[in-house]
Amino acid sequence: GQQLNQSPQSMFIQEGEDVSMNCTSSSIFNTWLWYKQDPGEGPVLLIALYKAGELTSNGRLTAQFGITRKDSFLNISASIPSDVGIYFCAGQALYNQGGKLIFGQGTELSVKP
Amino acid sequence: EAGVAQSPRYKIIEKRQSVAFWCNPISGHATLYWYQQILGQGPKLLIQFQNNGVVDDSQLPKDRFSAERLKGVDSTLKIQPAKLEDSAVYLCASSGDGYEQYFGPGTRLTVT
Numbered sequence: 484g485q486q487l488n489q490s491p492q493s494m495f496i497q498e499g500e501d502v503s504m505n506c507t508s509s510s511i512f513n514t515w516l517w518y519k520q521d522p523g524e525g526p527v528l529l530i531a532l533y534k535a536g537e538l539t540s541n542g543r544l545t546a547q548f549g550i551t552r553k554d555s556f557l558n559i560s561a562s563i564p565s566d567v568g569i570y571f572c573a574g575q576a577l578y579n580q581g582g583k584l585i586f587g588q589g590t591e592l593s594v595k596p
Numbered sequence: 597e598a599g600v601a602q603s604p605r606y607k608i609i610e611k612r613q614s615v616a617f618w619c620n621p622i623s624g625h626a627t628l629y630w631y632q633q634i635l636g637q638g639p640k641l642l643i644q645f646q647n648n649g650v651v652d653d654s655q656l657p658k659d660r661f662s663a664e665r666l667k668g669v670d671s672t673l674k675i676q677p678a679k680l681e682d683s684a685v686y687l688c689a690s691s692g693d694g695y696e697q698y699f700g701p702g703t704r705l706t707v708t
Contacts, residue, residue: 514695525687525699571638575695583652584697586638
């Protein structure tokens with residue numbers, strides 16, 4: 484079945500540093516979504532991408548839809564302690580028009596004040 | 597605008613018992629999803645409803661899991677009988693016209 488490989492699995496950074504994480508797929512996606520999940524809560528939508536090459540920002544967060552349609556990137560600039568959490572990428576495949584999302588394994592971010 | 601509501605937030609049961617989870621989606625969202633999230637993994641889709649019809653239940657273990665959305669709004673997910681490996685967080689999500697899905701807080705199930 485479809486798989487999303489998300490990396491890195493975890494990151495330990497200093498407050499103020501920039502962060503990059505990415506997802507790659509074995510098949511083409513036509514939608515990429517990035518979510519953040521805090522402990523004990525459901526995932527919260529951060530950014531949605533719909534076109535290859537699209538670059539979208541949400542405050543200090545910037546995400547890109549890869550040109551090949553098989554990858555996506557999320558960058559966080561000037562990290563702060565509240566950025567701590569697990570970040571998930573999710574993709575919707577070109578052939579599946581029902582909206583089914585495939586999720587990556589998550590990147591756990593720790594920020595040291 | 598109210599978000600997706602789920603209850604209960606936590607549930608502890610013994611194996612072979614039954615359990616039910618409830619979800620109320622965002623008002624006006626026609627599509628409702630149930631996901632299972634095992635610790636350390638991303639959510640995995642169990643079932644998707646469009647109004648009160650099932651769109652995708654290919655990954656639902658139908659011998660023990662069932663779900664319904666009778667009036668096209670609220671939904672319930674049931675497990676009977678529960679197994680140890682069903683311990684997970686059960687997430688409900690809803691979407692409107694687009695592909696953006698909005699999640700509830702989840703129900704953490706522990707099967708002992």
